Amino acid sequence: MYDWNALWHEHAGFRAGLDLAHADLNALEASLSASLFKPARDDKDVAVYETGDRFILLGHQDGLQMLEVAKHALFDLTLRVVVDDEGQGMAPPYLEALIDNLATGESGEWRGSLTLNPDGIALVNGQVLSPELLPDMLFPELAFTQTPHFRDQLAERWREELSAELPMVEAALGGGAAAEADAGLSPARMQQIYDRYAEMVRREQATLSRIFSDAELKLVAAALHGVGFESAASCRGLWLVVEAQLIDAEPDREFGVDALALLDKMKGLSYAQEIALIEGLAG
Structure with missing residues (x-):
């Protein structure tokens, strides 16, 4: 859990x-x-x-x-950039935020339209989109949003998740990788995007080194070996890949790992942490 x-x-x-x-x-x-x-x-x-x-x-x-x-403090936030019409009554591209709290059994969702202002700055529902600026996100279906420190906790999770999603936001607002190339992003802008991504991965990998033992990381690396992660969406839900390997090959015996405890840890990872695992272990 x-x-x-x-x-x-x-x-x-x-x-x-x-x-x-x-x-x-x-x-x-x-x-x-x-x-x-x-x-x-x-x-x-x-x-x-x-x-x-x-x-x-x-x-x-x-x-x-x-x-x-x-x-009520044990909630997870997942952000997703939606570029196709999924019947939610909002024209793409938009940002979708999902909150899940396994402890209380509650979940909620919020969506914000993604646009560019005349200066080319990304906006969500008309507000500047930044990891440091929490938009006006309302989750009326959640009972714990009025508890002390909720907004602070939400802002921290927003910062982590959005940092990982920024490349997808860039692509969505530019019409994809090909459109970005046509738009002629400057080398300086590309370097800025890369630096942000690299820093996000570095920070998350430091956190993961405290969450997982060496044996667990070796098992995950073996499970991810040869798996293709061609799209951003395919990087979500790594625990399913590991679970399949545990069922088929029982690598937990080889590495001396508690399989159930490992899966519990994997299920609790944020998208940014899954990206960091892929960057560090997948080959």
Whole structure:
């Protein structure tokens, strides 16, 4: 469902010491008034407990520590540039934003028309399109959009996702690669696009190195070997490729990897992280 160990490390500053005598991380339901959601596999793993509105992570780090994570904060944002008419009542090209929260079971969607202003600057619903500028995105079907810090969390995810989608936005507004060539993008502009893409990949690969073990990365590399990723859309859903290899060849035995844990991590990846995996591992 989630990479709990990654959450544990990413939110280290929010952990608190816990004064409980029981040494077994998996036997604290009564003490926490919560149900055990995911047991710790070993001393280095975290145990996850669940209440109605939050998850409680427990781990040993200079003593017993606890991290509480509100369920409404565990949402994913996926951006997609749509260039064909998909019957949504909006003329392409447009930007589609999908929010999924596996913890609360909620999902929502938003769409914004993509255009160029007279100066050639990309706009979404008339606003400047930039990773640093969050547009007026409304998700009335979601119950948690009015919670504290939602807009900050959404802005962070928007920044990550849009950085990966900018080349597709450029292509959509220029009519595709051929039209871009006809339009005569300057070498400086092409270099700017490349530099942004390379920086996005570098940052995401640094994050992935903390999420996946070396053995897991070797397994994913083996699964992706020889797979063609000809279009931007084909890069989404890498876990399906890995799952097929796990079923057919059982590489988890060869690499000593927990297959279910690996698939859980793969399913939680953003599009930008999947791109970074492909750039780093696919050959």
